[in-house]
Amino acid sequence: MRISRQHWEALLAELNDACRQRHLLTYRALIERLQLPAPAMQTLVAALEYLATLDARSERPLRSSLVISQGASRLPRPGFFECVTRLGRFTGPSDGAAAASWHAAEVARVFEFDYPQEP
Structure with a gap:
């Protein structure tokens, strides 16, 4: 992808x-703003996972954590948690209190971090 x-x-x-x-x-808002062509969700998810990998390699907070589902959980999709588990940033189920707590802490870290300007 x-x-x-x-x-x-x-x-x-x-x-x-x-x-x-x-x-x-939200994933939906981002797809609409970016006007991603089909398969938009798969393209967006692949790009967010790639960005998470880049941020993890650079030991930065994961900017992809800023993208969440529209649903009641207000958390990223389960695939996000699978990705961050592979990156060694999170362990546990992709739903529930542990995921919500980790996500809230990661978002706070993202908001506080000063990212370098991309070339």
Whole structure:
């Protein structure tokens, strides 16, 4: 799954704006803002997982944690937690108190971190 450079740069810009404004984005809103072509959700998820990998390698808070589901949980999709488990950042089930607590702490870390400008 690949994302165009234009969409990648737009994704980073949206996440930077969300971070600066201290708010979360839904997957649906992000797909609409970026105008991702089909299969939009798969493309977005792949891009967010790639970004999580880059952030983890650089020992930064995971910007992809700013993207959440529209549902009542207000958490990222289960695949996000599978990804962060693979990255060694989280252990446990993708729903429930442990996931919510870890996610809230990660979002707070993202909001406080000063990310370098992307080239």
